[in-house]
Amino acid sequence: MPTLDRPEPPYLQIAGRIRDDILSGRLQEGDAVPSAREIARTWTVAMATATKVLATLRSQGLVRPVRGVGTVVDRGGLHRTARDRAAASARTGRIYPPGHYAVIRSAGLEPASERAAAALGLDEGAPVIRRRRTTYGPDSRPLSTSTSWFDGALSAKAPALLVAERIPEGTAAHAAARLGTKIATTQERHAAGRADEEEAAELGLPAGSPVLLGRSTFLAADGTVVEYGESAALPDHWVFHEYTTEDGE
Template identity: 55%
Template sequence: MPSIERPEPPYMQIAAEIRARIASGDLKVGDAVPSARQITRDWEVAMATAAKALALLGSEGLVRSVSGVGTIVAGDSLHLSAQDRVLAIERTGKIYPPGHYAKVRSAVLTAAPAEVAGALGLDEGEQVIQRRRTTYSAEDVALSTSVSWYPGDLAEVAPLLLETSRIPQGTSRYVEELTGRVVNATHVQHAGGGASAEDAQELGVEASTPVLLSRNRFLDAAGAVIEYGESTTLPGHWVFYEYTNGGGA
């Protein structure tokens, strides 16, 4: 049975649990989320606390109330960060929420640009694997587009990285299975920006449309970068981070 821990207020812990279920795909768009009455039973909290948790999720655009139905998961307003995708694989064995899918547009061996080489700890011009993909909603609407780079020496050990066919377990798990290198940490950067001409065309928007830009580095236990990626996401999609400060100021 769920239990309340400190120091976060109970309503925030409840909201975090439901938010995590949405991010992992356990609760998908249109699914009913636990009602206030069910939350009071499962978490053994007051009705006011349960209502506050649902109100918080509603203010984040993750859930909405439907007359005669209850509270359901709202539209595609949640953007899965790189870390979310790693956690989703661990929780469900799947990268994307039900109905969402990705198309790999290209997979090639190429010379590393300076920025990519720096991120992977290589010399500029060294061979790297480049995979470009676009992620779609269940309604076939493009939500984000991204590119990932891997050290070129993975081409021999993990040949599927150079194919555009889907890797069912995801690239991170695929590389782990073949090399034993496990993603131990994820470094993420976000910035607002304008869509490039290529990304705008892929996402079906005008060039320079405001978008969320992300850079992600996946590190193994030794601190070596297994994968470096960049992504562009349409506006109106929220990324959530939850953390506890270690102490005083």
């Protein structure tokens, strides 16, 4: 069935460009974003269109108005997913925006749990690399804590994964490069849940507190699972996804 090529409305295109600057870190927390007047002048659009740009960014939880200043970046309610970090790594070579950082809590080889083995296509108990980290925001408040698993056979090609030190480009991109490939697909699932004792301690929450749980799978172009990860993030932090859809049922 033929379809029409319908580009996004101008206000969504402009909002998308500013959103990319925020998610990549080019616009940092507290930075002023262009005013409606600046948007109208720069993009040669009507003031009504420019106003819709800022309203869209506010609805996505990326900016907030500040009296006497204008509209500023406010990512405090945004949860950066594994896909966001993979995109940032591909675009900038780093997975965290300025001011954000991770502390690697542990790294090493261990027998695969049933879930990690199934995700990686290995037998339960097979050697896997396990890395655990906690991510912090600019105010040094923990935002999320996570664990990644890799096929233990990768330890010979990517020994850095066994060291409890940060890998600037991200573990998935690092592992894929050592395998001579790139991450082609990132699959993510999210659900509401409660923090177990380890997660709660790392996030500074009482055990059993509500958290956003995530499970991520990073695949190479041939379908090989390069990394499998599980995470727990603070509540009241939004996950942002944008989809392009076609008309019809």
